[in-house]
Amino acid sequence: MTHLSVKTLRHYHEAGLLEPAEIDPRSSYRYYEVGQIPIAQTIRRFRDIGMPVREIADLLGTGDPGARGHLIGRHLGRLEAQLEHTRNAVAALQRLLDPVATIDVRRRTNPRTVVAAISDTVALHEVLTWYDEAMNELRAALAETGQVSTGPPGGLYDNELVTDERGRVVVYVPVAEAARSGRVRPLEIPPTDVAVTIHRGAHDDIDVTYGALGMWVDQHDLAIAGPVHETYLVGPRDTPDESAWRTEIGWPIVPDAGGVDTTVG
Amino acid sequence: MTHLSVKTLRHYHEAGLLEPAEIDPRSSYRYYEVGQIPIAQTIRRFRDIGMPVREIADLLGTGDPGARGHLIGRHLGRLEAQLEHTRNAVAALQRLLDPVATIDVRRRTNPRTVVAAISDTVALHEVLTWYDEAMNELRAALAETGQVSTGPPGGLYDNELVTDERGRVVVYVPVAEAARSGRVRPLEIPPTDVAVTIHRGAHDDIDVTYGALGMWVDQHDLAIAGPVHETYLVGPRDTPDESAWRTEIGWPIVPDAGGVDTTVG
DNA sequence: TTGCTCCTCACGTCACGTGAGGTGGC
DNA sequence: TTGCTCCTCACGTCACGTGAGGTGGC
Numbered sequence: 001m002t003h004l005s006v007k008t009l010r011h012y013h014e015a016g017l018l019e020p021a022e023i024d025p026r027s028s029y030r031y032y033e034v035g036q037i038p039i040a041q042t043i044r045r046f047r048d049i050g051m052p053v054r055e056i057a058d059l060l061g062t063g064d065p066g067a068r069g070h071l072i073g074r075h076l077g078r079l080e081a082q083l084e085h086t087r088n089a090v091a092a093l094q095r096l097l098d099p100v101a102t103i104d105v106r107r108r109t110n111p112r113t114v115v116a117a118i119s120d121t122v123a124l125h126e127v128l129t130w131y132d133e134a135m136n137e138l139r140a141a142l143a144e145t146g147q148v149s150t151g152p153p154g155g156l157y158d159n160e161l162v163t164d165e166r167g168r169v170v171v172y173v174p175v176a177e178a179a180r181s182g183r184v185r186p187l188e189i190p191p192t193d194v195a196v197t198i199h200r201g202a203h204d205d206i207d208v209t210y211g212a213l214g215m216w217v218d219q220h221d222l223a224i225a226g227p228v229h230e231t232y233l234v235g236p237r238d239t240p241d242e243s244a245w246r247t248e249i250g251w252p253i254v255p256d257a258g259g260v261d262t263t264v265g
Numbered sequence: 266m267t268h269l270s271v272k273t274l275r276h277y278h279e280a281g282l283l284e285p286a287e288i289d290p291r292s293s294y295r296y297y298e299v300g301q302i303p304i305a306q307t308i309r310r311f312r313d314i315g316m317p318v319r320e321i322a323d324l325l326g327t328g329d330p331g332a333r334g335h336l337i338g339r340h341l342g343r344l345e346a347q348l349e350h351t352r353n354a355v356a357a358l359q360r361l362l363d364p365v366a367t368i369d370v371r372r373r374t375n376p377r378t379v380v381a382a383i384s385d386t387v388a389l390h391e392v393l394t395w396y397d398e399a400m401n402e403l404r405a406a407l408a409e410t411g412q413v414s415t416g417p418p419g420g421l422y423d424n425e426l427v428t429d430e431r432g433r434v435v436v437y438v439p440v441a442e443a444a445r446s447g448r449v450r451p452l453e454i455p456p457t458d459v460a461v462t463i464h465r466g467a468h469d470d471i472d473v474t475y476g477a478l479g480m481w482v483d484q485h486d487l488a489i490a491g492p493v494h495e496t497y498l499v500g501p502r503d504t505p506d507e508s509a510w511r512t513e514i515g516w517p518i519v520p521d522a523g524g525v526d527t528t529v530g
Numbered sequence: 531t532t533g534c535t536c537c538t539c540a541c542g543t544c545a546c547g548t549g550a551g552g553t554g555g556c
Numbered sequence: 557t558t559g560c561t562c563c564t565c566a567c568g569t570c571a572c573g574t575g576a577g578g579t580g581g582c
Contacts, residue, residue, distance in 0.1 A: 003469055006562075011546055027554050028563055045361060045470070048354035053545070072362070079351060086344060089313035096310060097337070204268055205310070271536075276572055292580050293537055318571070 002040040099212030117172035117187035156227040194250035202242035226252040267305040364477030380437035382452035419496040459515035467507035491517040
């Protein structure tokens, strides 16, 4: 009637979740009452959505509707997060298995832009640390001089960073008028033809997106021309939810002359 | 670099999924090569979508793209089924927690219908068995006399079945013109005002839908008038996929005279 | 030399399922 | 009486994580 197996009922007895109404002391047989059916069915429904046995016990143990709602809401939130996680993972996998078909690439000409920037030649393994420090310094300098950013922050990454494990890196924030301050320098980014795509989610699989974009560029008979532009449309400063991050990758392109090597990294 | 923990790497070594390129015989330290990074990342992505370690090993072990596609497709199918299962379970839970808000009820007047029917007085615990047998007999009789059903099969269930654990049950198939044959009798179902809702999925939680429909009827100042109609729009004869089943519940109603008892079961 | 990391057992987690060997209930 | 169900251990499953006690590597 409850669709619970005998083994499961024994398990719930041991766990203190659903105790038999009576146990025959001679045979140790477990006996249940009709009134326990709806309880058992409720338990089954919560288990069906993956709520841990412990929490179901807490839920049934409290009569407070607020506490109940909280426990249920929290679990539904977990389900939601898990679903989002799986969706992202499936998308990453599809990008890995069939890169070009699953990527959305557009060509664009970026206009000349003036930015406040810090740049340096950095080893590949130091890039993340360097970026964090430089960005903090940049933000502090802008705050100090009262400059307001006019767009999301970005970075420029030399191809040598991947090929030689060392290269020039620029971190910048677009501003109305850039001024010098500490390591911060005004920088003019010239107009650039780029192939752009957006990487969704955390950066641990951004290499897959790079690979897909590289294949797209190659298939369209284009070659790389200059450092890659990353624009952090939504990043850790905007939300701690990694799955919401959006990173635009702009790959500078020129028509492929023929013998030009288009490989990167 | 791969976001795999040391414990996880040890586990994959034991499982034969990812063997170290070299093991120092003195210290037993595991050493990996750069070329193993993409493999490790691929493994992580498959684990991320919940593919069992065993299947990932199979996947990486075969070079046949067809076999690979099959394994991946099968797992994506499993994810899809699991998602559907969770969706149904969440819906059932919501119906249980807030019945009236989550149910879609319509009022309708069913026209007079002629059906081929088998009816009997049955004990509650025998209903399912009785229904199966009667329906088989009904189908066989129709096939024998060359009658074609003009709609989905249905059943009528007396209120006493729940209140007294014993009551009259009718199983029927609508036909153009019904004839006698064995236990099969023509039956005229008179025009009936009903409150109808559709129960989705298997019948193990149909009691929840009944409860919600009962509350709706009560809140709209209506009372029950006659046996409940069930119509099996999509059932086990149509698909083995229980989540696709659709059962219409029609609750015969009259305006509540005031002191009339509207409770059922 | 010191602290950090790696190593090997061995056990824990979670929600049951499996299976052996035995016994009660109708 | 016979077959069915229940019982109690005890172990298995799955993918690691935890923790103790020890040792290598820089």
